[in-house]
Amino acid sequence: MTAATTPLHKQYQEIKQRYKDAILLFRIGDFYETFEDDARLVSRELGIVLTSKPMGKDVRVPLAGVPHHSLERHLRRLIARGHRVAICEQLTDAPVKGEKGGNLIERDVVRIVTPGTVLEPGLLHNKVNNYLAAYVKQGRRAGIAYADITTGEFSATELDDQDAIPELQRIAPSEILLPRTSLEANSDALPGFTTPYREDAFEFENARQTLLQHFHARTLAPLGLKNWPVAASAAGALITYLRDTQMNVADQLTRLTSYRTENFMML
Numbered sequence: 009m010t011a012a013t014t015p016l017h018k019q020y021q022e023i024k025q026r027y028k029d030a031i032l033l034f035r036i037g038d039f040y041e042t043f044e045d046d047a048r049l050v051s052r053e054l055g056i057v058l059t060s061k062p063m064g065k066d067v068r069v070p071l072a073g074v075p076h077h078s079l080e081r082h083l084r085r086l087i088a089r090g091h092r093v094a095i096c097e098q099l100t101d102a103p104v105k106g107e108k109g110g111n112l113i114e115r116d117v118v119r120i121v122t123p124g125t126v127l128e129p130g131l132l133h134n135k136v137n138n139y140l141a142a143y144v145k146q147g148r149r150a151g152i153a154y155a156d157i158t159t160g161e162f163s164a165t166e167l168d169d170q171d172a173i174p175e176l177q178r179i180a181p182s183e184i185l186l187p188r189t190s191l192e193a194n195s196d197a198l199p200g201f202t203t204p205y206r207e208d209a210f211e212f213e214n215a216r217q218t219l220l221q222h223f224h225a226r227t228l229a230p231l232g233l234k235n236w237p238v239a240a241s242a243a244g245a246l247i248t249y250l251r252d253t254q255m256n257v258a259d260q261l262t263r264l265t266s267y268r269t270e271n272f273m274m275l
Contacts, residue, residue, distance in 0.1 A: 032096055039076060057072065100113050139155065140181060141184045145172070145238070151164070163267055164242060171269060188206060
């Protein structure tokens, strides 16, 4: 970052630094703008013009933007291609004065849209669930949790690791969360898009505490996970991911159903 950069560009870069793995749609007035590498990517993926914008003395940066009223249409294309999109909104109507505000409109990311966390009706297929799943293995056991945040459906199971892939294929999630070090992150056998996620969210004790706090429970027994620690790890990681990327969406998951895979017949 150069000393000649504008306050707006500095604000953008500070926010982008926190969302390096997502396309940052930065609200400026009636447009969502992208800059630099995001602009090049969005221009290519959406087939829109790549221009540039002055951002300081002798500084011009690549720019590509879309009108706010057409956001849903453009999100559809980006999500369909597996991109994560961070939506950065204007949080104040007028510039915030003082050292902290820098006489800028306050902006921040309010939501990260991924294939498994779509809320917009126009982006969803009618009568088809849009599942976000979490998948973790421990020894010869595997845990799977999946949720549809538009309906509140939330389920989890624990099974032999050899049965995990067929179960994920039955669920057909749009997105699967995996520990970052998982060797299956690039497996062609996994349906949907895969998202490597932080290891600590899948650690049993962290996941257990997440579930107990979320459901206001004292033990995992009421959730059907008392003897299923790997399933609990998956379910807790899924909730943590939603809390990391969505505003209050995890609160829609008010009930967890545990199930055994033998209750389903593969056709």
